[in-house]
Amino acid sequence: MRAGPPAAVYLLSQGIGKTTYQATTVLVFWVINILKFVPYAFLGIFTAQTFVADLLLAPFALLGAWLGVKAHWIVPERAFFAITYVLLTVTGAKLIWDGLGL
Template identity: 60%
Template sequence: MLEGWVIVLAAAGALLAGISKGGFGGSLGFASSAILAVVVEPGVALALMLPVLMAIDLAAVRAYWGRWHAPGARAILTGAVPGLAIGAALFFVVSSDVIRVLIGLIAVAFPLFRLAMARGLIANRPKVFDRRKGWLAGMGVGFASFVAHAGGPPFAVFMLGQEGVDKTRYHATSVMVFWVVNALKAVIYAVIGLFTWQTLGWSLALIPFALVGTYVGVWAHKIIPERLFFAVTYTALALTGLKLLHDGLL
């Protein structure tokens, strides 16, 4: 049975995921899982938030249907399958503390990655499409998505360098790729026993918070400076990652 304050924290995480998706690009959807992993088993945190993230993306898939970069999406999804398999295998051979460390590393690295992109340290100059690089990026997407719902960085590194990918095509590709990846994850989570009737019930209860967050995000986008939102959220995420590293290593 989950403690009441854990559910409150999960509701806040779902709200944050919705706000991020509704007004700030959706890149922080995984933060809720990282925060929850501080207070519950990582597998429980991941299982709680996956249906919530899937619900947030469901409407976006329909809105952006057919507008994605097909070669890039195929390459990433091809690589994502073995990446998901590697992530699933970890749950059978490592402890919860190792998963906490992995989530913590991603939580700390993510703000650094976004800062490097903002400062131009990670180049996104258009390149000739390379399917093999897409496969490698896809493996990173699958693995990071499985262990932390955080496949965004390897996706961004690959897709931002593709010719002819404007903002709409980039977002459409992201929505479609992670819709498929999350559906595959849901099957694997069910097979390896991460889902329980209790977690699924709580996930359904959290979905309204995510949907409210989406509307709040649309509103907040108009009045809250993007830099302020990300500065506060990335700071909190980095601190969460450090806490997970502390708990996992000590």
């Protein structure tokens, strides 16, 4: 199951601002990913090959975070939530489509 859409629906229903919404999603998924570390380690998912891939992709993660912060201050709150609702609707439709096996 993907946690993004349910988290988005819940947070959107709370009537919080753009900064609180984004900070909450960052913290929630950071905690979820930290909790997944131990089981993933026991499954042997972390190898020298994945470590090299992590190192190669780290600059892009930093660039993406930097661009996200810039976008946060550029995109007006009303537009941010409009985009969020549209993308949530598209994601929900895709999940329903996949669930129906069409």
